[in-house]
Amino acid sequence: DQQVKQNSPSLSVQEGRISILNCDYTNSMFDYFLWYKKYPAEGPTFLISISSIKDKNEDGRFTVFLNKSAKHLSLHIVPSQPGDSAVYFCAASGDDKIIFGKGTRLHILP
Amino acid sequence: ETGVTQTPRHLVMGMTNKKSLKCEQHLGHNAMYWYKQSAKKPLELMFVYNFKEQTENNSVPSRFSPECPNSSHLFLHLHTLQPEDSALYLCASSQVGGNTIYFGEGSWLTVV
Numbered sequence: 001d002q003q004v005k006q007n008s009p010s011l012s013v014q015e016g017r018i019s020i021l022n023c024d025y026t027n028s029m030f031d032y033f034l035w036y037k038k039y040p041a042e043g044p045t046f047l048i049s050i051s052s053i054k055d056k057n058e059d060g061r062f063t064v065f066l067n068k069s070a071k072h073l074s075l076h077i078v079p080s081q082p083g084d085s086a087v088y089f090c091a092a093s094g095d096d097k098i099i100f101g102k103g104t105r106l107h108i109l110p
Numbered sequence: 111e112t113g114v115t116q117t118p119r120h121l122v123m124g125m126t127n128k129k130s131l132k133c134e135q136h137l138g139h140n141a142m143y144w145y146k147q148s149a150k151k152p153l154e155l156m157f158v159y160n161f162k163e164q165t166e167n168n169s170v171p172s173r174f175s176p177e178c179p180n181s182s183h184l185f186l187h188l189h190t191l192q193p194e195d196s197a198l199y200l201c202a203s204s205q206v207g208g209n210t211i212y213f214g215e216g217s218w219l220t221v222v
Contacts, residue, residue: 032209034210042216043200043213043214043216044200045213046210046212049209093209098209100153101152102151
C-alpha cells in the first residue's frame with residue numbers, strides 16, 4: 001500500500017518554463033512534507049519542505065504547495081534550468097515515520 | 111565537509127566475501143538510517159537506530175548486519191550477498207522525532 005504516490009515517472013520541460021511535480025498521500029497523520037532532489041549514483045539532497053499548517057512555502061525558484069483537503073502537494077520550479085534535471089522524491093513525515101514516493105525523473109530540454 | 115559521509119563510495123564484492131559499509135554523521139543527530147535504492151524501485155528503508163538502539167528492521171535478510179556503536183557512526187556488515195543485492199546503499203541521519211532526514215552520497219555496491 002503506497003502511502004505516498006508520485007504518479008508521473010518522468011516529466012520533460014523546456015528550459016526557462018515552469019516544472020510542476022505532483023505528489024499525493026493517503027495518511028492523514030502526515031503533518032510535514034518534503035522534496036528531495038537526486039542525481040544519479042548520489043544520495044538525495046533536501047530541497048524544500050512544508051508544514052501542514054501552511055499551504056505554500058517558497059525558496060528562490062522552488063515553491064511547494066499543499067492542499068490538505070485533497071491530500072496533494074506539488075513542487076513548482078520556475079524558471080527551469082538544465083541543472084534541475086534529476087529525480088525528485090516527495091516524502092511525508094508523521095506518526096514517527098518518513099515515507100518516500102517512487103520519484104519523478106525531470107528532464108530539462110534545451 | 112558534507113554532513114553525512116559514507117565510505118566506500120563504490121564496492122565490488124564476490125558472493126562469498128565479507129565487507130562493511132561505513133557511515134559517519136557530523137550533524138549532531140541522534141537517529142541514523144540505512145536505505146537501499148535499486149534500479150527503478152523506490153527508496154527502501156532497511157534499518158533505523160535511535161540513540162544507538164535499533165528501532166526498526168524492515169524484514170531485511172540476515173546477510174545484512176547493521177552496527178551502531180554511537181550516535182555518529184553506523185555500519186552495514188555484508189556477507190554472502192547475492193547479485194540482486196547490488197544497489198545504492200544510502201545512510202541518513204536526523205534528530206529523533208525530527209521531520210527532515212539528511213542523506214549521505216551513498217555506497218554503490220555490485221555483487222558479482
